[in-house]
Amino acid sequence: xxxxxxxxxxxVLESLRRKDLWVVxxxxxxxxxxxxxxxxxGFEGLQAFAKDLAATVLGLFSTVIAVITxxxxxxxxxxxxxxxxxxxxxxxxxxxxxxxxxxxxxxxxMSFLLLCIATGLALLVFRVQFEPIMAQYVLCKLLGLAVLCxxxxxxxxxxxxxxxATVSFIFAFGSSMITRALVMAHESNPRGAGYGFKxxxxxxxxxxxxxxxxxxxxxNWGPVPIWVIGSxxxxxxxxxxxxxxxxxxxxxxxxx
Amino acid sequence: MNxxxxxxxxLAGIAVAGIAVQRIKPEIEPPVGVAxxxxxxxxxxxxxxxQFRTTVSGSLWVRSDLYLHNGVQMRPxxxxxxKSNVKGVHSADGLDGEMHGGEGRMVTxxxxxxxxxxxxxxxxxxxxxxxxxxxxxxxxxxKAALPLFRLMTMFDPNFIQGWTVAATLLSWEKNRQAYxxxxxxxxxxxxxxxxxxxxxxxxxxxxARSLGDLKTAKNYFEQARALLNSGEAMNDDEREGGLLTYxxxxxxxxxxxxxxxxxxxxxEGLSHYKDDPVLLHAQEAMNIVxxxxx
Amino acid sequence: xxxxxxxxxxxxxxxxxTMAVSGLSLSVAPGEVVGFLGPNGAGKxxxxxxxxxxxxxxAGSASIFGLKAGSISAKRRVGYLPxxxxxxxxxxxxxxxxxxxxxQGLSGKSLRTEIDNLxxxxxxxxxxxxxxxxxxxxxxxxxxxxxxLLGSPELLMLDEVTSGLDPVGRKELRxxxxxxxxxxxxxxxxxxxxxxxxxxxxxILLIHKGKLVEERDLGSLKExxxxxxxxxxxxxxxxxxxxxLEDFGGNRIRANFTTKALLLEAVDRAKTGGAKIxxxxxxxxxLEDYFIDKIQEAA
Numbered sequence: 001x002x003x004x005x006x007x008x009x010x011x012v013l014e015s016l017r018r019k020d021l022w023v024v025x026x027x028x029x030x031x032x033x034x035x036x037x038x039x040x041x042g043f044e045g046l047q048a049f050a051k052d053l054a055a056t057v058l059g060l061f062s063t064v065i066a067v068i069t070x071x072x073x074x075x076x077x078x079x080x081x082x083x084x085x086x087x088x089x090x091x092x093x094x095x096x097x098x099x100x101x102x103x104x105x106x107x108x109x110m111s112f113l114l115l116c117i118a119t120g121l122a123l124l125v126f127r128v129q130f131e132p133i134m135a136q137y138v139l140c141k142l143l144g145l146a147v148l149c150x151x152x153x154x155x156x157x158x159x160x161x162x163x164x165a166t167v168s169f170i171f172a173f174g175s176s177m178i179t180r181a182l183v184m185a186h187e188s189n190p191r192g193a194g195y196g197f198k199x200x201x202x203x204x205x206x207x208x209x210x211x212x213x214x215x216x217x218x219x220n221w222g223p224v225p226i227w228v229i230g231s232x233x234x235x236x237x238x239x240x241x242x243x244x245x246x247x248x249x250x251x252x253x254x255x256x
Numbered sequence: 257m258n259x260x261x262x263x264x265x266x267l268a269g270i271a272v273a274g275i276a277v278q279r280i281k282p283e284i285e286p287p288v289g290v291a292x293x294x295x296x297x298x299x300x301x302x303x304x305x306x307q308f309r310t311t312v313s314g315s316l317w318v319r320s321d322l323y324l325h326n327g328v329q330m331r332p333x334x335x336x337x338x339k340s341n342v343k344g345v346h347s348a349d350g351l352d353g354e355m356h357g358g359e360g361r362m363v364t365x366x367x368x369x370x371x372x373x374x375x376x377x378x379x380x381x382x383x384x385x386x387x388x389x390x391x392x393x394x395x396x397x398x399k400a401a402l403p404l405f406r407l408m409t410m411f412d413p414n415f416i417q418g419w420t421v422a423a424t425l426l427s428w429e430k431n432r433q434a435y436x437x438x439x440x441x442x443x444x445x446x447x448x449x450x451x452x453x454x455x456x457x458x459x460x461x462x463x464a465r466s467l468g469d470l471k472t473a474k475n476y477f478e479q480a481r482a483l484l485n486s487g488e489a490m491n492d493d494e495r496e497g498g499l500l501t502y503x504x505x506x507x508x509x510x511x512x513x514x515x516x517x518x519x520x521x522x523x524e525g526l527s528h529y530k531d532d533p534v535l536l537h538a539q540e541a542m543n544i545v546x547x548x549x550x
Numbered sequence: 551x552x553x554x555x556x557x558x559x560x561x562x563x564x565x566x567x568t569m570a571v572s573g574l575s576l577s578v579a580p581g582e583v584v585g586f587l588g589p590n591g592a593g594k595x596x597x598x599x600x601x602x603x604x605x606x607x608x609a610g611s612a613s614i615f616g617l618k619a620g621s622i623s624a625k626r627r628v629g630y631l632p633x634x635x636x637x638x639x640x641x642x643x644x645x646x647x648x649x650x651x652x653x654q655g656l657s658g659k660s661l662r663t664e665i666d667n668l669x670x671x672x673x674x675x676x677x678x679x680x681x682x683x684x685x686x687x688x689x690x691x692x693x694x695x696x697x698x699l700l701g702s703p704e705l706l707m708l709d710e711v712t713s714g715l716d717p718v719g720r721k722e723l724r725x726x727x728x729x730x731x732x733x734x735x736x737x738x739x740x741x742x743x744x745x746x747x748x749x750x751x752x753x754i755l756l757i758h759k760g761k762l763v764e765e766r767d768l769g770s771l772k773e774x775x776x777x778x779x780x781x782x783x784x785x786x787x788x789x790x791x792x793x794x795l796e797d798f799g800g801n802r803i804r805a806n807f808t809t810k811a812l813l814l815e816a817v818d819r820a821k822t823g824g825a826k827i828x829x830x831x832x833x834x835x836x837l838e839d840y841f842i843d844k845i846q847e848a849a
Contacts, residue, residue, distance in 0.1 A: 002652060002655075002657070003652065003653050003655075006649055006652035006653055007649070007653065009649070010638060010641065010645075010649045013640065013641060013645060014638055014639075014640045014641060017640035017641075017681065018640055046403045046404065046407070048323045048400075049316075049319065049323070049403070049404055049407070052319060052322075052323075080636040080639075081632060081634055081636060082636060082637060082638055084602075084604065084630070084632035085630065085631075085632060085637070085650060085694070085697050085698075086650070086653060087602070087603070087604060088602050088625060088628065088629075088630035088632075089625060089650060089653040089654050090622045090623070090625045090626040090654065090655065091622070091625075091653055092622065140384065179374075179381070180365060180366075183367050183371075183372060183373070183374070184334070186373045187336070187337075187367075187371060188336060194373060197373055198373060198374075198375070201373075201374055201377060202377075206377060206380075206381075208381065208385070209377065209380050209381055209384055210384070211384070211385070212384050212385075214327040214329070214385050214386035215327065215384070215385070215386045217327060218322075218323065218326045218327030218386055219326055219396065220326070221326075221327070221386060224383055224384055225383060228380055228383040228384060231376065231380055232380065232384075253606075255560060255599075255604065255605040255606070256599075256604050256605070
């Protein structure tokens with residue numbers, strides 16, 4: 001456990017010093033401030049729009065950070081040979097993978113929470129009131145980002161950094177669309193391959209489920225039931241573990 | 257030997273292409289001076305800003321529909337769904353038709369439980385996304401979307417639907433004050449789009465249907481008609497909007513008892529819209545001998 | 551540390567397999583300083599990677615302190631310096647060592663003290679708060695050396711240890727390694743620098759094309775390579791001592807001998823025979839030539 005956190009701390013420190021995180025935070029803040037300016041200069045009644053924009057900005061930037069931060073971790077370790085002194089220590093390769101993944105998740109979470117604060121301040125301009133669904137939105141988003149990091153991490157151990165990032169972006173941004181397409185395809189052919197559809201749906205990452213942005217942005221949506229949050233939490237653990245297992249299967253046998 | 261031949265062929269090909277390009281170049285890229293380059297760059301920048309404005313207002317248009325449904329994403333039913341009698345809504349209060357150009361019955365993008373094979377994933381999806389089943393289909397107060405429409409027309413003043421739908425929302429309360437506000441808004445639209453048939457039509461509709469002022473309505477329809485006959489270049493939406501101009505002018509003149517004017521309008525309307533069943537029917541009803549249609 | 555019939559094979563991107571090490575058997579006793587030599591591509595790094603568990607052996611076995619090479623218990627007792635490592639560019643040397651120390655299982659004040667000491671020893675005390683990306687290649691190598699010494703390992707496995715170091719740095723490193731050896735640490739290092747090997751090692755292992763071609767005690771090898779000669783004027787027979795004679799004319803002769811004992815006997819004969827001794831030379835032979843010869847023989 002100590003080893004994992006030591007490795008994670010290294011990843012976080014590197015990311016902080018790289019300043020990518022700050023660039024993204026500033027970008028997000030600027031975008032929200034410009035939206036805030038609209039509210040300030042008399043466009044009353046744009047709360048839903050402002051919240052929707054906030055959710056979009058948060059979703060977009062946190063996804064970019066998650067994918068970019070995670071996709072380069074292992075390929076960079078191998079390319080820069082920083083892996084050797086680490087693996088020469090009394091640790092298992094699985095420990096290294098867990099530590100690195102945890103680091104990526106922490107960086108992503110930190111940047112997301114930073115963006116949340118920035119957008120929260122900008123939303124104040126629109127006199128947007130806090131609602132419990134917003135806290136749930138943040139919680140579920142954190143879980144979804146952890147799943148995204150795990151997926152990207154697994155992909156980065158089996159393909160190139162660029163390919164892993166591209167595939168992750170496709171899944172992250174297209175998850176809901178893929179699900180809708182599956183549902184419609186299943187409707188068109190319910191008898192043919194019903195079981196196949198279920199398997200495919202189970203295997204594909206369900207990022208759409210973690211996005212409560214639609215509810216948080218619009219009016220009078222009550223909090224999501226606790227069983228849903230629990231299920232999402234369980235899903236995040238299971239899916240991330242599966243992705244970690246895939247990474248380990250590949251990396252454990254890999255000659256470095 | 258083969259590789260030498262291939263290389264020679266490639267080189268010959270490149271040479272031929274080079275000569276051809278030299279010949280074509282002056283045709284596709286006329287010589288321009290510094291002023292020309294500046295003008296080109298300025299046009300490019302303006303066009304880029306224009307595209308941005310159009311994109312922003314377009315995306316706001318999409319979002320406005322979403323906000324009206326309180327985040328519930330809707331889509332029209334597919335042919336197959338229509339055949340299999342999937343439950344959908346049909347313009348519950350006219351707003352869906354307004355926003356989707358009367359696309360017919362709508363259904364939620366997130367499927368209802370009975371149509372979803374995903375089991376618990378589907379249940380979670382319905383619990384986390386802004387989903388309501390079709391029996392709970394409702395709209396937010398339409399006027400709540402007005403600021404968004406203001407934003408749309410602020411970004412892109414030439415976005416005609418932004419003006420017309422906003423007028424519909426403004427007159428939602430269906431009282432004189434609301435109608436007058438809508439008319440005033442549309443007049444602002446005309447000052448931004450002096451050649452718009454659609455906005456003039458919308459003003460005329462409001463006068464005719466809501467304010468009962470046929471004369472003023474007729475005046476705006478006539479303005480639209482004049483634009484249609486002026487030979488000005490206009491897009492398909494504007495041109496198709498002209499069909500309603502002629503139909504309504506025909507009906508208003510009928511109500512005003514101006515039959516000679518009606519005949520002129522039918523002939524003129526059919527010269528623009530030769531297959532319009534309403535105008536054709538009117539032609540038959542008034543025993544007008546068809547003239548050569550253009 | 552031991553390898554028995556070790557074979558390491560890599561699969562190339564085009565699917566072909568390359569045998570980097572084949573049938574390599576070697577052993578290093580505790581407390582020894584062993585130089586692992588060979589030309590580029592000989593299989594030195596592959597052998598070390600296998601000993602560190604970075605690469606699984608295709609055949610044979612490797613062990614460290616009787617433990618499976620690459621196992622956690624074996625790695626706990628080993629310090630490793632890779633041939634080329636960049637270390638985390640945005641961390642400082644202190645943070646780098648802190649990270650490795652914690653991964654090693656060290657923590658608290660003892661770790662902080664050890665890091666400070668090591669950074670002083672390798673001459674990075676003043677640069678411990680600079681980010682690695684701002685350090686020179688030599689300074690980064692010092693970071694590497696410091697990290698390999700973390701946790702006082704019983705075996706130091708150093709791949710091209712002097713790479714990037716200036717002459718002063720090399721001298722300091724030699725001193726440092728000698729101190730570690732005195733403290734009972736076993737040193738196993740690969741190098742192209744024969745001078746370093748000569749100055750540090752007890753024994754050398756020469757590898758070529760993945761196979762061990764020579765294993766020698768450095769002291770005896772040096773003795774073997776040493777050349778002795780006696781230059782004299784006069785008539786003295788060297789029969790039975792050497793046949794390698796160079797006649798410069800005017801009875802001036804230079805006789806070459808393979809051992810010091812033969813040289814001393816020749817000096818006695820020359821004195822007894824009344825010859826005038828002009829020069830007595832005892833010079834070290836070239837290790838470089840010796841290794842080149844050995845590699846050419848193996849090839």
